[in-house]
Amino acid sequence: MKALKQSQMKKLEIIVQGEYQEFVVDLLDRAGVSGWTLVHNLSGKGSHGSHEGHLMFNADDVLVMIITAVPEDLAGPILEGLTPFFNKHMGVVFTSDISVTRLGKFQQPAPGQ
Amino acid sequence: MKALKQSQMKKLEIIVQGEYQEFVVDLLDRAGVSGWTLVHNLSGKGSHGSHEGHLMFNADDVLVMIITAVPEDLAGPILEGLTPFFNKHMGVVFTSDISVTRLGKFQQPAPGQ
Amino acid sequence: MKALKQSQMKKLEIIVQGEYQEFVVDLLDRAGVSGWTLVHNLSGKGSHGSHEGHLMFNADDVLVMIITAVPEDLAGPILEGLTPFFNKHMGVVFTSDISVTRLGKFQQPAPGQ
Numbered sequence: 001m002k003a004l005k006q007s008q009m010k011k012l013e014i015i016v017q018g019e020y021q022e023f024v025v026d027l028l029d030r031a032g033v034s035g036w037t038l039v040h041n042l043s044g045k046g047s048h049g050s051h052e053g054h055l056m057f058n059a060d061d062v063l064v065m066i067i068t069a070v071p072e073d074l075a076g077p078i079l080e081g082l083t084p085f086f087n088k089h090m091g092v093v094f095t096s097d098i099s100v101t102r103l104g105k106f107q108q109p110a111p112g113q
Numbered sequence: 114m115k116a117l118k119q120s121q122m123k124k125l126e127i128i129v130q131g132e133y134q135e136f137v138v139d140l141l142d143r144a145g146v147s148g149w150t151l152v153h154n155l156s157g158k159g160s161h162g163s164h165e166g167h168l169m170f171n172a173d174d175v176l177v178m179i180i181t182a183v184p185e186d187l188a189g190p191i192l193e194g195l196t197p198f199f200n201k202h203m204g205v206v207f208t209s210d211i212s213v214t215r216l217g218k219f220q221q222p223a224p225g226q
Numbered sequence: 227m228k229a230l231k232q233s234q235m236k237k238l239e240i241i242v243q244g245e246y247q248e249f250v251v252d253l254l255d256r257a258g259v260s261g262w263t264l265v266h267n268l269s270g271k272g273s274h275g276s277h278e279g280h281l282m283f284n285a286d287d288v289l290v291m292i293i294t295a296v297p298e299d300l301a302g303p304i305l306e307g308l309t310p311f312f313n314k315h316m317g318v319v320f321t322s323d324i325s326v327t328r329l330g331k332f333q334q335p336a337p338g339q
Binding site: 128152154155156157158159176178192195199205206207208209210 | 232237251260261262263264265266267295322323324325326327
Binding site: 044045046063065079093095096 | 153154
């Protein structure tokens with residue numbers, strides 16, 4: 001039995017319109033992120049207007065939150081990779097410090113982190 | 114193309130019964146909060162009993178989480194504004210430090226923050 | 227009217243397959259955790275493969291996130307209690323520092339915390 005490992009990582013919470021979910025997930029995949037979780041059917045209000053998540057027949061207006069944990073040196077490049085997207089589309093990214101308890105589910109932090 | 118900006122802010126996660134969603138959102142609006150995200154259909158257990166989110170025919174018992182990011186000097190007044198509510202109703206607020214990457218979606222932090 | 231209290235606590239976000247929701251909640255209950263919130267119908271991708279939350283007819287593959295706030299000295303024992311589970315099952319735990327505003331909904335921190 002392996003012991004649980006705690007790693008200091010950056011948690012990204014990326015909130016976008018549901019129709020752009022695959023774009024974000026593809027970007028994470030290409031950045032080498034091996035795990036993420038999706039929260040569906042969010043509502044939100046931002047400077048681009050209100051978005052109501054419960055209108056299931058109008059799914060394009062539903063927001064999703066993509067949660068992932070990445071080594072600190074990967075957070076910056078991912079945020080930069082999202083810049084052109086956020087210049088055109090509604091959304092926001094929350095970044096915070098977390099410990100991740102895992103069994104090899106996330107990319108290893110670089111040595112020294 | 115604008116560059117993404119990182120701002121240090123306070124993330125508030127406000128969990129209340131769904132029927133009080135509008136009360137909280139109105140309070141945030143009046144406090145000058147320009148963006149928030151709603152997670153619907155949560156279940157929870159607190160000291161006031163258990164609440165099961167999947168009973169969609171009993172929507173009053175469903176919990177919601179209202180996520181927002183505010184400048185640090187706005188967090189205290191919002192929490193104080195919620196005090197009378199939490200004296201009467203079930204719920205909890207989690208406050209944490211985050212960086213927000215955005216394009217003018219959230220209120221500007223006051224100078225010096 | 228009671229004043230709101232702020233407590234420094236550890237937030238745990240435990241993401242597991244929906245069929246193990248009760249196992250985790252039972253473990254939290256036995257650890258003395260008095261409050262938690264469940265986010266249902268998550269999707270995710272981890273090293274064990276992809277899990278798509280919107281296939282409601284295949285509910286066993288849906289993920290849930292159990293959010294709780296615990297005193298710091300309780301976080302370690304809970305994570306250790308989850309170790310055998312995570313040796314066998316997909317999932318992850320995010321741990322972060324938060325302030326909790328509450329009215330006696332969560333277990334009191336031990337003196338000196």
